[in-house]
Amino acid sequence: MAKKSIKIRAKAKKGVTTVKSLMSHPMETGLRKNSKTGKLIPAHFIQEVVATHVHDGGETVRMTTHWSGGVSKNPYLSFKFNGGKKGDKITLTWTDNKGGSESATAKIK
Amino acid sequence: MNTDMKRRVFLRGSMAAGAVGVAVGAGLLAPQSVMAAWPKAAFDAKSVAEAGKTAMGGTDIVESSDIKIKAPDIAENGAVVPVTVTVKPSMEGVESIAILAASNGQPLVGLFKLGEGAVANVSTRIKMGKTGDVVALVKAGGKLYSNKKNVKVTIGGCGG
Amino acid sequence: MKIVKFAMIALCAISASAFAGDKKATDTTPAEDLKTYQDYFFKRFSGVPLQEYANGVYAINEASRENWEAIEEFPPYEPMIEEGEGMWNQPFANGATYGSCFGDDPAQRKNYPYWDAARKMVMTLPLAINECRTANGEKPLKYKKGAMANLLAYMSYESRGQKINVAIPDADALAAYNAGKSVYFARRGQLNFNCASCHMESSGQYIRSEQLSPALGHATNWPVYRSKWGELGTLHRRFAGCMKQMRAKPYKTQGEEFRNLEYFLTHMSSDIEYNGPSARK
Numbered sequence: 001m002a003k004k005s006i007k008i009r010a011k012a013k014k015g016v017t018t019v020k021s022l023m024s025h026p027m028e029t030g031l032r033k034n035s036k037t038g039k040l041i042p043a044h045f046i047q048e049v050v051a052t053h054v055h056d057g058g059e060t061v062r063m064t065t066h067w068s069g070g071v072s073k074n075p076y077l078s079f080k081f082n083g084g085k086k087g088d089k090i091t092l093t094w095t096d097n098k099g100g101s102e103s104a105t106a107k108i109k
Numbered sequence: 110m111n112t113d114m115k116r117r118v119f120l121r122g123s124m125a126a127g128a129v130g131v132a133v134g135a136g137l138l139a140p141q142s143v144m145a146a147w148p149k150a151a152f153d154a155k156s157v158a159e160a161g162k163t164a165m166g167g168t169d170i171v172e173s174s175d176i177k178i179k180a181p182d183i184a185e186n187g188a189v190v191p192v193t194v195t196v197k198p199s200m201e202g203v204e205s206i207a208i209l210a211a212s213n214g215q216p217l218v219g220l221f222k223l224g225e226g227a228v229a230n231v232s233t234r235i236k237m238g239k240t241g242d243v244v245a246l247v248k249a250g251g252k253l254y255s256n257k258k259n260v261k262v263t264i265g266g267c268g269g
Numbered sequence: 270m271k272i273v274k275f276a277m278i279a280l281c282a283i284s285a286s287a288f289a290g291d292k293k294a295t296d297t298t299p300a301e302d303l304k305t306y307q308d309y310f311f312k313r314f315s316g317v318p319l320q321e322y323a324n325g326v327y328a329i330n331e332a333s334r335e336n337w338e339a340i341e342e343f344p345p346y347e348p349m350i351e352e353g354e355g356m357w358n359q360p361f362a363n364g365a366t367y368g369s370c371f372g373d374d375p376a377q378r379k380n381y382p383y384w385d386a387a388r389k390m391v392m393t394l395p396l397a398i399n400e401c402r403t404a405n406g407e408k409p410l411k412y413k414k415g416a417m418a419n420l421l422a423y424m425s426y427e428s429r430g431q432k433i434n435v436a437i438p439d440a441d442a443l444a445a446y447n448a449g450k451s452v453y454f455a456r457r458g459q460l461n462f463n464c465a466s467c468h469m470e471s472s473g474q475y476i477r478s479e480q481l482s483p484a485l486g487h488a489t490n491w492p493v494y495r496s497k498w499g500e501l502g503t504l505h506r507r508f509a510g511c512m513k514q515m516r517a518k519p520y521k522t523q524g525e526e527f528r529n530l531e532y533f534l535t536h537m538s539s540d541i542e543y544n545g546p547s548a549r550k
Binding site for chain 1: 146147148152188189190191193210213214215217218219220221222223224225226227228230231232233234235236
């Protein structure tokens with residue numbers, strides 16, 4: 001897997017934290033054919049993304065998503081939650097259908 | 110134009126503080142547990158209603174204008190269709206949101222389970238094979254609600 | 270979109286098409302060409318300011334623009350800028366860096382392409398990057414995508430806001446410019462198109478589902494992450510793709526024809542700000 005495959009921007013404003021993220025992943029559905037060989041390209045997509053808010057009081061899961069290969073290549077995910085402040089952290093962890101996994105953490109600005 | 114310039118400038122400012130990527134060994138998170146949580150039957154379902162009910166466990170689906178779907182009227186490229194689903198605060202107790210592309214062979218694209226404090230507002234980018242409705246299903250207070258928006262697709266996003 | 274056929278009469282003045290007969294690339298000066306070109310698009314898409322042309326079809330199509338702005342919100346090329354930055358900071362085996370070749374300043378977009386009077390050739394940024402590599406004992410990078418596109422993404426990003434200003438300093442440079450103009454206007458391939466067929470006289474119109482972008486500003490926004498490619502690609506990759514769509518055999522990336530074409534095309538985007546990298550459908 002490519003390095004730095006998750007990019008996160010998190011911003012707290014008026015008590016609401018907005019998290020935007022971009023993950024590098026081929027998101028192959030398993031239904032697409034290789035244009036040269038005519039063979040199906042095996043499914044390879046992120047199935048789960050868990051977003052955890054790391055704060056003074058501990059850790060809180062703010063969002064859990066389950067995806068199919070119907071999410072675009074190099075997937076984008078954005079969500080909001082009440083709470084969170086500058087300096088807190090957001091950790092995103094994805095797991096794909098082949099068991100691959102990656103995680104990244106960013107500070108809330 | 111001005112807002113566009115700002116956004117692109119804002120992007121520049123954000124570069125320095127990029128997230129620190131940490132590779133997690135595949136062994137640390139047992140993939141099996143994830144597999145168990147991933148609702149395969151819902152993703153395999155061939156219709157919106159079936160997928161929604163399987164994924165979210167409801168019976169009746171009620172249309173609601175409290176659900177707002179932001180998606181382009183015409184998708185530039187079906188491979189990348191930006192979708193934002195927002196639920197008005199008047200609908201209380203939102204537990205989860207599903208995004209589906211009705212005309213895809215397997216409509217369910219994403220299921221978003223709201224954790225503690227999460228606002229019912231999610232954005233992603235989806236693939237659409239052809240013109241059809243983007244459907245948002247919302248589970249709130251144990252009930253299922255839905256809304257839809259038609260998106261015209263001129264370049265399909267599922268082919269090679 | 271309204272077709273402004275009569276404007277083509279003015280265009281013939283700069284057309285170097287072999288089929289135009291009595292008109293030659295050398296008939297008009299670069300300054301005259303630029304004025305004809307800009308006026309053509311200003312008339313065709315009245316109300317669109319010059320700087321907006323950096324955004325291609327998104328300058329003229331609101332529905333497409335909405336898609337685009339949502340994608341630029343967190344653009345898919347952002348990780349590639351970072352990859353490119355990593356390349357910039359990573360010393361070669363001999364200890365030198367790209368900075369050693371480029372005065373420690375990655376914001377080089379405004380300096381390329383330029384006329385290298387000593388070598389009598391158009392120098393482009395990708396060519397300069399590879400010359401930097403080979404001078405330091407590294408293998409050259411491929412020109413269409415991958416590492417080269419990533420490094421260009423970083424350097425272009427750092428160069429955002431620089432204005433295009435291409436000097437055509439002497440007679441030899443003018444000859445290269447005119448050669449580039451000829452590549453642009455010469456009809457070719459089974460479809461007998463030239464670059465202007467689609468992006469001048471048909472700009473704003475549709476080829477099946479695709480709206481054709483105005484040629485003005487075409488040199489500003491590279492490298493580009495195309496949804497169609499699902500990855501980042503360079504200007505010369507796109508040149509080659511366009512030629513294939515005309516059913517013509519593409520010239521070599523970074524060969525003389527494409528470098529001259531880049532020289533001409535960049536001049537024709539004069540005074541527009543560089544804003545690469547960018548996302549396109």
